[in-house]
Amino acid sequence: MTERVTVRVGPDAAVLVLGTGRDRVRETAGILGRETAAGLGPQVVLLPLGLLAGAAVHAVLGVGTGAVVGLVGALALLEVLACWLVSGWGELTRPSRLEFAPPDAPARMRFVRLGVRGRWRPVTELGNLRVAHRIVAPVDGDPRPARETFTVRREAARPGTAPLSAYEVPGDPRRLVEQLGGLLAPAGLAVELRTDRYVRTRGGGPPVLVPDPPADRPAG
Incomplete structure (x- = not known):
C-alpha cells in the first residue's frame, strides 16, 4: 500500500x-484546467454573437466594435478567474489529515x-x-x-x-x-x-x- x-x-x-503536497498540486492543477475549459468554451461558441452585438452597439451608440469585444473578453476572463479562486481555494483547503483520539x-x-x-x-x-x-x-x-x-x-x-x-x-x-x-x-x-x-x-x-x-x- x-x-x-x-x-x-x-x-x-x-x-x-x-x-502528499504533490497530490494536492496535481489535483488543483487538473481542476483549474477543467474550470478554464468550461469557462472559455461557451465564450468561444458565443463569440460570433458578441461580434454581432458589438456591430449593433456601434451602429446605434457609436461605440467602437473593438471596445465592445474587449469588454466581452474582459468579462470572460473575470469569469474564469472567479472560477479559479472558488475552485482553487476549495481544493487547497480540503483536509490533508484527520486526527483521532484516543x-x-x-x-x-x-x-x-x-x-x-x-x-x-x-x-x-x-x-x-x-x-x-x-x-x-x-x-x-x-x-x-x-x-x-x-x-x-x-x-x-x-x-x-x-x-x-x-x-x-x-x-x-x-x-x-x-x-x-x-x-x-x-x-x-x-x-x-x-x-x-x-x-x-x-x-x-x-x-x-x-x-x-x-x-x-x-x-x-
Whole structure:
C-alpha cells in the first residue's frame, strides 16, 4: 500500500494522512484546467454573437466594435478567474489529515487544513467511509501494465456535511481498509471497499467499465 494515504498511530492520536503536497498540486492543477475549459468554451461558441452585438452597439451608440469585444473578453476572463479562486481555494483547503483520539478507541476527531488543526468533534460525525478502488486493465496487445488507484470518500452522517475525498493515488488499498476498519470499529463506523474494474480501449479512448458478474441464483 502506498504511504501517501495511510494511518499513522502515535501515543496521543491516530492520523489518517490524505495524500502528499504533490497530490494536492496535481489535483488543483487538473481542476483549474477543467474550470478554464468550461469557462472559455461557451465564450468561444458565443463569440460570433458578441461580434454581432458589438456591430449593433456601434451602429446605434457609436461605440467602437473593438471596445465592445474587449469588454466581452474582459468579462470572460473575470469569469474564469472567479472560477479559479472558488475552485482553487476549495481544493487547497480540503483536509490533508484527520486526527483521532484516543488512538486505541477514538471518541473525537478533527480536520487539519493547510497545517491548521480544527476543533475536536465527536467521531460519529465522520460517518461511514468508502474506499473506492479502481483497476484499469490493458486490452489485448497493450504492453502497459494494469493500473490501480483509490480514493477515500466520506458518507456524511448528517445532511449538509461536505463529503471527504482523498486524492486519487496509485496503490492497493486493502491494508488501508483494514487499518481504518480497526480504528473506527469501536465507534460503530464502517469502512467499505468498493472495487470497479475497467479495460482500456484501443485508440486511446476512455476505459470501459467491466460489469460485475451476475449473482448465482439459489437452486430450486
